[in-house]
Amino acid sequence: MERNLTHIALFAALIAVLGLVPKIDLISGVPITAQSLGIMLCGTVLGSKRGALAVLLFLALVAVGLPLLSGGRGGLGVFAGPSVGYLIAFPISAFVAGWVVERWSAPIGVASFAGAVLGGIVIMSVLGTIGMAVVLGKTLPEAALLAAPFLAGDVLKAGIAAAITQGLAKVRPAAVLSRA
Template sequence: MTTPFETRDLARIAVFAALIVALGLVGPIPVPGLVPITAQTLGVMLAGLVLGARRGAAAVGVVILLAAIGLPVLSGGRGGLGVFFGPTVGYLLGWLSGVIIAGLIAHSGRRTWWRFGLGAVVGGILGVYVLGIPLQALITGVPLAQTALTSVVFLPGDLIKAAAATIIATALLRAYPAAFAPPRSRALEPSGAPANA
């Protein structure tokens, strides 16, 4: 019987789950009348860029599960089921869609800085907003268009996080390419060496 992840995959997943939690220690930056800005989305972006869609989603899933059982793993020391009924729930669930999209883009071919950047923006920003904005509008009772318009205030900070994720992932690829797990289905050549991607 095979397991979905190898031991080293589990280690990578644990490291990135811990990174996302650690970035929550920075605490939310309050914005009057809006959802607070957090550093944790930087960790979500990095999880997708480095681990890929499946492993990145597992890392984010661990954090969401820990929050659901009440551990204070979210920005500002939040956790518990109440988080899933507040205006930020869409952004929290959007981490899953965001990390998957970022991972798919970053690992869709040869890993390059522009692919990392595209993954961070499309996945880490748009992929999160696609769930975050509608659910925030639904829970707060504010019209969708108005909620979307007020969310524009987060774009500069999110773009800075996407740029940081791109720089970090690119530097990590050069310094320690082993951090980037190869696809599980990667075939071995007859010589036993991994086939070129």
């Protein structure tokens, strides 16, 4: 139990640290950040339940006002902005990424990439697009065009998440809880 709490807290901190990487602001008001890499890693390394809990802890800290989102954003106001769909998607994305790695017996690198793509790209893009459409008053196709610039970077982040997870599994297999 104590070990699980430590991992959950460490990965919530990892997401926060990845928020220190400078963001790239887009016209939609939703920035490109490195934090989605942390979401992917929560799932691929910690597994579905622990990964989602780490993200929920991170979001709880953001909600109480800590400036942990990229660009020093925090507080309840971020849950009413164009990023709301992505924020809602964060724990679901981590859960799905972890679920894929846990359930699929493919090599860890392949399963991690597939989990990161399904959770960290597909789930996050769908919910993020819906959130932007609602908040910005756009149609779904218009919001999808605003979300399109994220895709290339997200594929790169999925590859990085898979490589990190595979490397960790190689040097310290017990640390990859999604396969424990």
